[in-house]
């Protein structure tokens with residue numbers, strides 16, 4: 001796991017860390033352990049999926065499956081909730097919008113789209129320490145990917161521009177987590 005995605009406040013919040021060396025499916029594993037009835041399909045690029053399949057322990061195989069999918073292509077799977085953790089900050093608005101729009105053909109009314117990402121506080125609100133971490137990440141995303149971290153307003157505008165049928169339900173941040181949870185409902 002790299003310095004980007006490890007450290008205090010970046011664990012699956014409130015849950016015991018699962019000892020997968022890679023962060024792929026860590027969130028799914030953590031939620032799966034709490035909620036036995038939830039089923040997960042983890043999508044990623046072929047090499048990451050191959051690695052995930054290799055690492056997944058047998059006791060989790062009923063709840064979690066892996067499948068290759070390019071998120072710029074039309075989403076083929078209909079589910080109740082789509083969770084993007086730390087995906088859109090790698091991408092500029094143009095590409096983030098393409099990723100979200102690729103879901104639209106399969107979204108059922110009231111489907112949830114959850115974005116687990118940094119949510120930049122307005123300048124001067126967070127502590128100097130937190131601000132430094134968040135702004136450094138923002139600059140790093142710009143340098144590395146032409147991506148960016150977003151403020152609440154950026155998230156609402158992105159969703160609005162993407163498609164008016166995405167209803168912005170708000171952002172929460174659990175006290176132990178550095179990441180925010182942007183809640184969205186597909187209203188059509």
Ligand SMILES: C[S@@+](CC[C@H](N)C(=O)[O-])C[C@H]1O[C@@H](n2cnc3c(N)ncnc32)[C@H](O)[C@@H]1O
Pocket residue numbers: 005023024025043044045048069070071072084085086087090
């Ligand atoms: C910043 S990592 C986030 C990984 C994980 N969700 C987490 O929270 O740690 C971005 C992920 O996007 C995947 N990815 C990049 N381009 C992709 C594409 N076109 N289709 C599907 N996944 C892609 C990468 O392989 C990587 O696993």
